[in-house]
Amino acid sequence: MHILLADNHPLVLWAFQTLLEEIRPGVTVRSVCTPAELRETLSQGLPCTLVLLDLQLGTQGEGYALLAELRMNHPDLSVVVTSASDHPADVIQSIDLGACGYLPKRMSMTALADALRLVLDGGIFVPPMSLPEAAHPHPHHAASAHAAAPRQGETAPYQTQPSFEALGLTPRQADVLSLLLQGKPNKEIARRLGLSVETVKDHVQAVLRALGVNSRTQAVLAASQLGAKRSGAMAAPLR
Template sequence: MRILIADDHDLLRDTLIAFLSAEDSLETESAATLDEAVTRIKRDDPYNLVLLDYKMPGMAGLDSLRKVLDMEGGQRVALISGEATREIAEQALEMGAAGFIPKTLPAKSLVNAVKFMAMGEQYAPIDFMKAPDEAEVHPLAQRLTPRENDVLKALTAGKSNKEIARDLGITEPTIKLHMKTLYRKLGVNNRTQAAMVARDEGLY
């Protein structure tokens, strides 16, 4: 399988090539810019997989990913990055990318991911793709809107409606509306009871 690694960090690129080249089934080439990668794709024998660094010279984010995906040759394209967010990775996969590899991925896992993608599968590490707030969301917090959670946290800290309104940048009447909804959802009658529920449930 032929792999093109396009990354402007010499050390990382050379390290990736060393690990991948150690595999008998993988043949690797490299590029340091998007233009160089595009030239190689046009000129070289077809690649099974192209790894594009999300931040290398010439890259214009997902627009450049689309450009390489649309090139002739039928190569599969994956993003590799130390900075891209989960949202960017999700968008890349939706666009048809072969996968997303964080630069923090252990070498052995990276080699396996490359093989996986080169064979036609789509790859993204589960831990990276799972948002922190999806991993551990308090059951009580799930019942409230983000703003209601903000209000509950503030009143649990002993703040007045006026202080909460100032901190959140909204009016006191709006705070009172949030309080009313909050009381109904928590099954309480006042702010003291609401704070007690939050504390008893271990939310704040």
């Protein structure tokens, strides 16, 4: 596995590299400190599976533009945002632009390690937060949400693995959800699954209904709150 760290803080780079090498021995980790270095490294065609992108890389506000640029120019590359902010608006905008996850730097090392394990195994991670009402799982998932709630004195888990059968998704709809979680547009989903764009649109609407949400971004947030993981029939882990 080849991972690219895009951050301009040496201590943060060291911490992420140390964690990644502990979690996944044998992983290849490279780092860049500027948007120009990031673009140049990716343009060289070197192997890269995952980019951890600091939202504050470059000038103010450039992180979002970089994220959009990466998703447009490298659609097969998984991008997870890292940030000193855990504000819901930043999380939502990052997911809306196609990020596969959002890691607040203020998390404890233990929590960050758990989040990185989830990401490296092909899952998505967003920090626990108060979502818009429409982004919460449908009421018929209340039992699953309740089961994931921590007991008194326990640390709240960030993610739990739900039963996708409980969502009522067909295998094809699960495939569509997997690609939604990767930030893929309908045309790309159609190409990958050998479907028409109209059929993909129908599947997307079915997924949104199953999750009880109104948009693709809300679907990603709701799925991550349920602990949705791109594994098995949904997608292969990152390699």
